Amino acid sequence: MKKNSLFILLVLLSVDTFSQNNSVVEAPKNVIHGSLGTAIALNSGHISYDRLLKQSENGFFKSYYLTAKAGGNFGIDFSGSNGATGNLFGVGVTALTGQGKNHFEVGLGLGYFMDTKNIVSASNPFGSSDESTFYPSVSIGYRKQTEKGFVFRTGVGIAEWAYFGFGYSF
Numbered sequence: 001m002k003k004n005s006l007f008i009l010l011v012l013l014s015v016d017t018f019s020q021n022n023s024v025v026e027a028p029k030n031v032i033h034g035s036l037g038t039a040i041a042l043n044s045g046h047i048s049y050d051r052l053l054k055q056s057e058n059g060f061f062k063s064y065y066l067t068a069k070a071g072g073n074f075g076i077d078f079s080g081s082n083g084a085t086g087n088l089f090g091v092g093v094t095a096l097t098g099q100g101k102n103h104f105e106v107g108l109g110l111g112y113f114m115d116t117k118n119i120v121s122a123s124n125p126f127g128s129s130d131e132s133t134f135y136p137s138v139s140i141g142y143r144k145q146t147e148k149g150f151v152f153r154t155g156v157g158i159a160e161w162a163y164f165g166f167g168y169s170f
Contacts, residue, residue, distance in 0.1 A: 027055045027063040027096070028147050033167025035153060037160040044160055046071030048167075050094055061095040067107060069137075073159070086115035088159055090137045101144050109137040111159055135159065145169055 031050040037043065050065035069090045092109015115131040141155015141163070151167035 026147050027052055028145065028169035031065065031145065031151055031167055031169045033151050033153060033165050035160055035163045035165025037157075037163035039161035042073060042075045042161060044071060044073045044088070044163070046088065046160060046163075046165075053093070061097045061106075063096040063103075065094040065096070067092050067094045067109065069111075073113070086113055086132070088113050090159065092137050094139075096143060096145075101146055103143045103145060105139070105141050105143045105153070105155065107137065107139040107157065111135050111137040113159075139163075 029052045032048070033050075034045070034047045036045050046069045048067055048069040050067050053064045053066050055063050067090075069088070071088045073086060073088060075085050088111055090109050090111030092107055092111075094105055094107040096103040096105050098104055112134055113132060115133075135158065137157070137159055139155055139157025139160055141153060141157070144150075144152040146169060148170050149168065151169050152165070153167070154164040156162050
């Protein structure tokens with residue numbers, strides 16, 4: 001009888017262990033993260049702020065964030081013209097999908113790159129030329145994110161190139 005009682009007790013205790021957890025994981029409302037990127041001769045650094053716009057259980061993407069970023073590019077340029085070195089500012093939308101802490105992320109937006117080249121010529125004796133321009137901001141990658149705490153990102157994108165970054169969600 002003791003063996004049967006012990007067996008029944010173990011079965012009852014294990015029922016909860018194998019049941020599904022249908023609780024919804026809340027997306028964090030705010031995420032601050034920094035990233036470093038490289039494309040060998042072009043390097044970048046950004047600080048970004050994401051604000052939750054919408055969370056949905058339906059559809060492929062589960063969370064949508066408004067993203068604002070600021071940073072800079074440093075280009076290795078042996079001509080001395082300082083090309084591809086400047087400040088970046090951008091705004092866009094980042095969409096996340098996935099379960100738990102692991103997410104696939106896609107970002108789309110518009111950025112502004114402020115670049116000044118140092119080119120001295122007869123028509124430009126002071127040696128600066130404004131090369132500032134708007135650019136599409138596109139990224140695709142992986143994000144490990146909890147509701148409150150550590151964030152890790154990696155992927156590829158325009159302006160960030162091949163990037164990795166860390167941050168905090170709250």
